[in-house]
Amino acid sequence: MDRRNFLKIGMSAVAVAGMPFSMDAQAEEPSAKQPVFSIDGNRIRLQQLGLKKPVRLLVLADSHLSIDDERGEPYKDYSKRMAQYFKQSIQNLEKNTTAAQKQKYDMILMLGDMVSFPTAKGVETLLEAIKPLETPYAYIAGNHDWHYEGEEGTEIELRKKWCGKTLASLFQDRNPLCYNMMINGLNIVMMDTSVNEVLPEQLDFWREQVKAGLPTLLCCHIPLWVPGRGLAWGVGHPDWNAAHDKNWQVECRPRWSESGHTDVTKAFCKEVFAAPNLLGIVAGHVHKQCYNRYEGKFQVTSAATGLGGQLDLSLS
Numbered sequence: 001m002d003r004r005n006f007l008k009i010g011m012s013a014v015a016v017a018g019m020p021f022s023m024d025a026q027a028e029e030p031s032a033k034q035p036v037f038s039i040d041g042n043r044i045r046l047q048q049l050g051l052k053k054p055v056r057l058l059v060l061a062d063s064h065l066s067i068d069d070e071r072g073e074p075y076k077d078y079s080k081r082m083a084q085y086f087k088q089s090i091q092n093l094e095k096n097t098t099a100a101q102k103q104k105y106d107m108i109l110m111l112g113d114m115v116s117f118p119t120a121k122g123v124e125t126l127l128e129a130i131k132p133l134e135t136p137y138a139y140i141a142g143n144h145d146w147h148y149e150g151e152e153g154t155e156i157e158l159r160k161k162w163c164g165k166t167l168a169s170l171f172q173d174r175n176p177l178c179y180n181m182m183i184n185g186l187n188i189v190m191m192d193t194s195v196n197e198v199l200p201e202q203l204d205f206w207r208e209q210v211k212a213g214l215p216t217l218l219c220c221h222i223p224l225w226v227p228g229r230g231l232a233w234g235v236g237h238p239d240w241n242a243a244h245d246k247n248w249q250v251e252c253r254p255r256w257s258e259s260g261h262t263d264v265t266k267a268f269c270k271e272v273f274a275a276p277n278l279l280g281i282v283a284g285h286v287h288k289q290c291y292n293r294y295e296g297k298f299q300v301t302s303a304a305t306g307l308g309g310q311l312d313l314s315l316s
């Protein structure tokens with residue numbers, strides 16, 4: 001590949017409306033302001049974005065706490081399968097948060113499946129574990145956080161129910177479906193993707209974020225599909241449908257839709273990757289640290305915090 005084509009396809013970026021974070025395939029010469037991406041283990045840096053001040057984020061996902069008490073008794077039949085897993089999750093979470101106390105983070109992002117079912121004791125344990133960091137946090141739900149396996153209701157109904165009950169304190173009065181926060185000029189958008197779909201109000205919210213034009217980081221639980229990734233990257237996966245849903249009986253949940261994603265979800269995926277102000281996406285769910293670059297945007301997933309994983313993400 002010649003140099004010119006490499007620059008077109010690779011890390012090329014030009015300023016759009018003076019913002020160096022915008023990727024554009026038309027750039028033909030390197031610029032001092034192109035974004036620089038680097039990974040050292042779980043330390044990820046995205047530099048030369050033009051932020052007012054650097055932002056450092058601790059990303060926790062999939063801690064899968066299953067600690068429970070008498071408040072979970074009525075739901076024991078629904079929680080017993082998931083309660084067998086991640087036996088070291090509390091110790092691994094505490095190791096993580098203890099190590100993090102030596103660092104200075106601007107925010108903790110908790111990207112779902114922080115508990116293996118909506119256990120009140122689990123949520124309290126999580127909040128206790130992050131308390132010594134004295135750092136603001138943001139949370140978005142994962143598919144296990146609100147799921148008692150076998151409980152009657154659609155996924156959307158169960159999410160709404162538990163996000164308003166045991167998970168409510170994690171949201172700090174924010175909208176559980178989507179909200180945003182500004183830190184040092186960075187717009188952090190928290191978007192619930194825990195049912196592999198988004199709702200019309202979430203798409204509308206995303207469109208507002210694009211319209212605002214601020215450098216934006218999208219954070220969610222289930223990552224958006226990119227070519228080459230499997231069904232765990234379920235938001236927008238072309239094979240996400242009933243025929244390909246292998247786990248619905250094991251997980252005691254409704255089967256995925258016969259017809260696959262809604263038009264709203266399809267539009268969301270398309271518009272996310274097309275957004276000129278999107279810096280990248282951070283997600284959980286796959287329990288593995290992965291990196292993709294697609295349509296000029298990076299998407300990174302964190303290893304499971306319940307197994308010792310986390311991301312240390314810096315943007316500047």
Ligand SMILES: [Fe+2]
Pocket residue numbers: 113142143144221284285286
């Ligand atoms: Fe998950």
